[in-house]
Structures are given as structure tokens and as C-alpha cells.
Amino acid sequence: MLIFTACGRKQAGGGGEAATERPATPATQSVDPDTVGAITGKVRFEGQRPKPATIHMDQDPFCAAKQGQPVFAEDGAVNPDGSLPNVFIYVQSGADQYTFPTPSGPVTLDQDGCIYRPHVLGLMVGQTLRIVSSDATTHNIHALTRANREWNESQLPGAAPIDRVFAHAEVMIPIQCNEHPWMKAYVGVVKTPFFAVTGDDGAYTLRGLPPGEYTVGAWTSRFGAQHEVVTVTPHSSATLDFSFKPGGVS
Numbered sequence: 632m633l634i635f636t637a638c639g640r641k642q643a644g645g646g647g648e649a650a651t652e653r654p655a656t657p658a659t660q661s662v663d664p665d666t667v668g669a670i671t672g673k674v675r676f677e678g679q680r681p682k683p684a685t686i687h688m689d690q691d692p693f694c695a696a697k698q699g700q701p702v703f704a705e706d707g708a709v710n711p712d713g714s715l716p717n718v719f720i721y722v723q724s725g726a727d728q729y730t731f732p733t734p735s736g737p738v739t740l741d742q743d744g745c746i747y748r749p750h751v752l753g754l755m756v757g758q759t760l761r762i763v764s765s766d767a768t769t770h771n772i773h774a775l776t777r778a779n780r781e782w783n784e785s786q787l788p789g790a791a792p793i794d795r796v797f798a799h800a801e802v803m804i805p806i807q808c809n810e811h812p813w814m815k816a817y818v819g820v821v822k823t824p825f826f827a828v829t830g831d832d833g834a835y836t837l838r839g840l841p842p843g844e845y846t847v848g849a850w851t852s853r854f855g856a857q858h859e860v861v862t863v864t865p866h867s868s869a870t871l872d873f874s875f876k877p878g879g880v881s
Contacts, residue, residue, distance in 0.1 A: 660729050662841050668863040670837040670871055674715040674829050674849060677876040681707050686813045693768040694745035694811065705750040706815065707853035714833025715875060717751040718851050719803060719819045721826035722837065723858055725845035731823055737761035737794065740806070740816060742770050742786070747806065747816035751852075753826040756800055760818060762786065762793040771809035777801060779820070783809070803850055817852060849873040 683703035688694040710716055737759035741748045745766060754760060762772050764786050772793060773783040778801040784793055797804070797820040808814035819826060825845075827835040837847070840863045848858045854875035861871045 662729055666842055666865040667839045668842060668865060669840060669868045670847060670861055670863060671868055672835060672871040674718045674833045674873045676709045676713055676715050677874055680709045683708055688745060691745060691768055691811060697744045710831055710833055716829055716831060718829040718849055719751055719753060720835045721819060721821050721848050722823055723846040723848045725843055726823045726825060733757040739763060742766055745811050745814060747814055751817045751828045753819040753821060753828065755824060756820055756822050757796060760795045769810055773807050773809050775805045847871055851875060
């Protein structure tokens, strides 16, 4: 097992891939499933755990009534054990020569209690993002894109899902609701299936990677972004951890 610890190389502007993509070498290879490996790791926060910010929903009585309890912002949240949730982990480079089919099923973003669920999600270029609403109030979904076409659409209670497809890789795309300014989500659009989002334990796994050297990115909405190089060998699992602190990388 290979063990690597992130050294904290922060990317400019806290983002992932640039808005304008350079022409890439055409992907022509298929992945041999008999040789693949994996990358696993955890993302931790160094320093005093930030105090969670309270979300005030008074402007829409429906939102406040449906929640019925205090709601805290997910941006900047740290798990009780010091690990970080909502970190988007993805292969930045190293897999460009491979061909990956676009998943036929959509990735769903729900609006429930005037909160986007999930807060951070990923999908592949050309895959459908499906926005649904579980709320009896009007929402307005606004995708603040850079590499893709920006869009802004209202969704009434009981309305049909809104389906959108992104034509270009972009990490990350902020999603906001113009009706409820506290509503925020982030969508990572990538060219490969090698991405994950950390949860309550700050852990992630990238499976099915062909042997080779990869640059892996870790993006957060509040603590910046990092990237590290790791080597995957056949039938093995390389370990790559990341660590963030209040001012950015550690």
C-alpha cells in the first residue's frame, strides 16, 4: 500500500479546472478491469472547529415552518471528529487517454425544506442534472457557470423536474436560488467517473483506476483547494489524505 499525505498545494482562486479548456489528446483506450486499483483517503480540518452559521428563513414562512428547528449553513461545516464533509475529490489529470461512457441515468438535486440536497455533487460531462422540488413554495435555480452556459429558471410547486446537461468540464459550478439567498449547492462536472464527495467521516474512495500516475484534486467551498500526485499500481489501493485549515491549505 502506498501512503501519501497532501502537502497543501493550493490552486489559484480556490477552484479546480480552468474556465477555458485546452484541446485534449483524443481518448482512445478502454480500461482493462483486470488491472485496476483504487485511491482512498480522508480529509481533515486543522485548528479550532468553526462555529456553524445559523440560516434565517423568516422571509418565507413555508421554509421556516417545514424546518421547525434551527438550520445551519453547510459551507464551512466541520464534522465533530474534525474531518471535513462536502469535499469534492476528483482526478484532475492522468486519465485523459481513456474512453468512458456517459452515464445514462441522471444525478438528482432536490430542494427540500428550502435547502439543496445534496450540498455538493458530481457528474460527468454530458450527464443529466435533474432538479426536483419537494417544497410547496417557488424556487429559482441559478447556475453560475464559467465554462458552460449560465442559466436561471423558476420552478413552481409541483412542477416537473428541470433537466440540464453541461457540455464542458467545470469544477465547481455554484447553484443558488434567487428566491431564497441562503440556498447554495455546488456541482462538479468532470470527464471521468473518478470523483467522490466526503461525508460524515471525511472519507472518500476512487475505484476502478487503471495503473498510472494521477493528479487528484480536493475542493472545498470555504477552505480553498489542493491537488496531489499519486501512483496507482494494479490490484492495489493507494492512500491519499488531505488536510485544510481556516486560512486555506495546511
